[in-house]
Amino acid sequence: MSTEHVIVSADGLRAYVARFMRRFDVHEQDAAIAADVLVAADLRGVESHGVIRLHSYYGSRLKQGHINPRAPLTVLHETPATLALDGGNGLGQPIAHRAMTRCIEKAQEVGAAFVTVRNSNHFGIAGYYAMMALPHRMIGLSLTNSQPLVVPTYGRRAMVGTNPIAIAAPTRHKRPFVLDMATSVVPIGKVTVYQKQGLPIPLGWAVNADGVPTTDPNEVVGGRGAVLPLGGTAEFRGYKGYGLGVMVDILCGVLSGAAFGPHVGRSHEGQTANIGHFFAAIRVDALGDADEFAANMDAMISDLQESPKATGEDRIYVAGEKEYELAEYREEHGIPLHPTTVEMLQQVGQQVGVPFDLA
Amino acid sequence: MSTEHVIVSADGLRAYVARFMRRFDVHEQDAAIAADVLVAADLRGVESHGVIRLHSYYGSRLKQGHINPRAPLTVLHETPATLALDGGNGLGQPIAHRAMTRCIEKAQEVGAAFVTVRNSNHFGIAGYYAMMALPHRMIGLSLTNSQPLVVPTYGRRAMVGTNPIAIAAPTRHKRPFVLDMATSVVPIGKVTVYQKQGLPIPLGWAVNADGVPTTDPNEVVGGRGAVLPLGGTAEFRGYKGYGLGVMVDILCGVLSGAAFGPHVGRSHEGQTANIGHFFAAIRVDALGDADEFAANMDAMISDLQESPKATGEDRIYVAGEKEYELAEYREEHGIPLHPTTVEMLQQVGQQVGVPFDLA
Numbered sequence A, B: 001m002s003t004e005h006v007i008v009s010a011d012g013l014r015a016y017v018a019r020f021m022r023r024f025d026v027h028e029q030d031a032a033i034a035a036d037v038l039v040a041a042d043l044r045g046v047e048s049h050g051v052i053r054l055h056s057y058y059g060s061r062l063k064q065g066h067i068n069p070r071a072p073l074t075v076l077h078e079t080p081a082t083l084a085l086d087g088g089n090g091l092g093q094p095i096a097h098r099a100m101t102r103c104i105e106k107a108q109e110v111g112a113a114f115v116t117v118r119n120s121n122h123f124g125i126a127g128y129y130a131m132m133a134l135p136h137r138m139i140g141l142s143l144t145n146s147q148p149l150v151v152p153t154y155g156r157r158a159m160v161g162t163n164p165i166a167i168a169a170p171t172r173h174k175r176p177f178v179l180d181m182a183t184s185v186v187p188i189g190k191v192t193v194y195q196k197q198g199l200p201i202p203l204g205w206a207v208n209a210d211g212v213p214t215t216d217p218n219e220v221v222g223g224r225g226a227v228l229p230l231g232g233t234a235e236f237r238g239y240k241g242y243g244l245g246v247m248v249d250i251l252c253g254v255l256s257g258a259a260f261g262p263h264v265g266r267s268h269e270g271q272t273a274n275i276g277h278f279f280a281a282i283r284v285d286a287l288g289d290a291d292e293f294a295a296n297m298d299a300m301i302s303d304l305q306e307s308p309k310a311t312g313e314d315r316i317y318v319a320g321e322k323e324y325e326l327a328e329y330r331e332e333h334g335i336p337l338h339p340t341t342v343e344m345l346q347q348v349g350q351q352v353g354v355p356f357d358l359a
Helices: A010-022 A028-043 A051-063 A092-110 A127-131 A188-196 A238-254 A290-306 A321-333 A339-352 B008-024 B026-041 B049-063 B092-110 B126-129 B188-196 B237-252 B290-306 B321-331 B339-352
Strands: A006-008 A072-079 A082-086 A112-120 A136-146 A164-170 A177-181 A276-284 A335-337 B006-008 B074-081 B082-086 B112-120 B138-144 B166-167 B175-181 B276-285 B336-338
Touching: A006 A010, A010 A028, A010 A051, A010 A339, A028 A051, A028 A092, A028 A321, A072 B175, A082 A092, A092 A112, A092 A127, A092 A136, A092 A276, A092 B339, A112 B112, A112 B237, A127 A136, A127 A164, A127 A177, A136 A238, A164 B074, A164 B237, A177 A321, A177 B237, A177 B336, A238 A276, A238 B175, A238 B237, A290 B138, A290 B237, A321 B006, A335 A339, B006 B008, B008 B026, B008 B049, B008 B339, B026 B049, B026 B092, B026 B126, B026 B321, B026 B336, B049 B339, B092 B112, B092 B138, B092 B276, B126 B138, B126 B166, B126 B175, B138 B237, B237 B276, B336 B339
Parallel strands: A082 A112, B082 B112
Antiparallel strands: A006 A335, A072 A082, A112 A276, A136 A164, A136 A276, A164 A177, B006 B336, B074 B082, B112 B276, B138 B166, B138 B276, B166 B175
């Protein structure tokens, strides 16, 4: 196996992922959406949510029938400003894409809207759907719950998902504000990276099986311990991150009628996930002048970027900035795939009958 | 001066604060609202936002004409699901109370609604307004921006307010879920408490004038340093708390047309604050069965409370639980006021001509 990263074009990778999905009877349009969302993660430097998941998260579940590739999206309830949908255990990306599209349409009509989704699956990066609001000059919000990986403050068992919050706001000349954050300190995958390198983790990222903060990643991975909510321990107000995680679960899980807390299915173990999502769109011009808003967004971002730096630092970032820069670079110069990712894609492509031909 | 806490009844304290407000030509109804919000903070154990602020935040500003006690609340823009208001530099509490009332009315009609407010002032505890949604079987959201006290990640100057997020969700038998959190690790007042006691602060709460984390509260207070966003340093993902703080500022400041970032007025220095708020209400029965929602909220809360405890811990809390317990106790048994607070109320009451007669 090579130890060099393989550079592939974003278009090539999108086309490959779409072909892969089509092999499992996924509609052409849905396959294109799923491909775009997965590759968007690789473009933005969120490799953990990109094509690396093609096998475990999508291929194997579609193959085993744990996800219904032709699931209908059903309307459960509707008011002028709200819509509740059932995803029919379909692929998360096309479900979320349609839900956010409907949310934007409804906001167009009445100024703002909320959409809930039950009975869905992992939908990739939350930020993708929040960003769908931007070309419509809307603020977009995208939340999802996920399988339990985070310990409540003073607890020892993972009871809450990493439940991300994503919000996007349009600008004029500056890159849009895009916050896309898990409500845990770090994802469990980050702890695994330290474990593989034989390094200790910072105290405050995770707890061991007794619920006690640990620096030993071996005490955390494999379900032995759990990651802490944003903030970390109570001394650093980890109960705020815990509260935010539960808030996401209320909106995505309880309100939509999906699973919540420890009941969210561990779909890699063959359970139905019944994941829930929550979307919002707010038309900027419903609340003021859209041009003025965009100009003030630019001013706010400039204020932050140009404010005095801490000793030893030369740059202050605004949420989304790094990801936009990387995505622009990679869209033009290609996406570097780790050799183990390439090997995985080659193996899986062969099994499925869609050879990975980009390396 | 006595060193004992003085116990006063909640009703007595509300009546006193209302009389105090009335002395500054505040409408009777508005004075009652302001009193209820301030005393709610003392009831819930958030003394920093209670009657301790009667002098500096309200008395002196009203006296000096920095707040207009009879300001009209003006509608700037309206759609079925959104409403943009101008508070006319009035008292924050009655403005926010009316804005949330209108938000709930609009949600009643179209399922959900958002309301922005510009040109307002400090409104007390954000949770109060989120909780107004609860008796209507709605989920309530309440955000406000505030004067800059928080440093952006890699910065050294306070550019973002402590910008709280409050959300409330109804339940059946359990106490409602009420998250009410500043997006900084701690309020600056917490650092002052450590300074007065001559104690070091935990590393990761705040930075000094160079933007470097410090344990010395003397390097932080008085505008010398600044508090860190939730999470703390970048190693513990403080940029997420920073992103949340900016998100609140976008919704409350930029979207409403209020001041934002470092431009929020330091009204204790005689500037007009032009603070902005953002409210949302979502009718639970617009998205599903309200009884089922309430039952599932109870189940979620039970799951969390009953989950295994960390070594040395005997209880897991859900957001709002502690505050409800304390408020119930204090409503029945009285509110303990610190001797320095009593002394302040006595002095201010004398100056204003509304003697504090509860001690």
